[in-house]
Amino acid sequence: MSLSLSPLSLSELSNEELALSSQWSTLSARFPEGLDEFNTYLKSTTYVVGSKFTAADVTVFDNTWKHLQSVSDVASLRHVLRWADLVQNLTGQEKIKIDLDAAVPREIK
């Protein structure tokens, strides 16, 4: 059973959240350039604008999923893959297969 959740619209966001939404929408259009920075950003946040699932997650996911279909080094993009799996589950649109049993070494902080 898949859980489908409607994202918050941009009109419900603060200026800081709108700036993050704009930033990652812009940068995701240039992926794979900037994909590593997105992974680093997601290390400490759940969604694109922080703790809220918003329309920005859907926009950025639409720009990102094709770059995640054949990732050989899962560890290097672990946070993006975690976020992408969450977004595709929330929207009910499975675009990428995530191997939940993949052996991933502990992250060195």
Place this chain on the structure above:
Amino acid sequence: MPLELFYAKGNNAKAFSSNLKLNLAVAAYAAQLKISVDADGSKPFLLHENKTNFTLIEPNAVVQYLAASTRPDAFSDTEAVKTERLTVYPGLSSSKFDAGALSSASFASVDVTSPEQIILFSSLYPLAKNSSAEFALKNWFEQFASAVQTAIEATSAVTKLERPKATN
């Protein structure tokens, strides 16, 4: 000062565009802020807010965020912003200027406090400043450039543009 701004590093067209956006945004919306040079290279961001640790690394978002205090349209994804993102900005890597790509954007008049005009002009400037080609927004571009000479000079002082290496 809780909000800090830092110039982008590098001497290429992308860095010039980023730094021009910062200079124009500060002049338009936040004259009390100073932009610092990240001398030791330890700041991987353009904007940082100490108290909340809020950071931005993308210059269009910085322009929009600074504009948001006075402009309700700050975050509008207009034709001009889309044109900059999808067709002008990619040309900064190769220094290729596709004049035809500008046909979808238009402005009624020059407005140096408009976020969409700041964003488009700043990415267009390194590509079109020496271009003799005609393009849809040339009149607006030249008027905008005349109005923001101080910011262009300030940007040139911190970002020396290097000619891209020729490829065989």
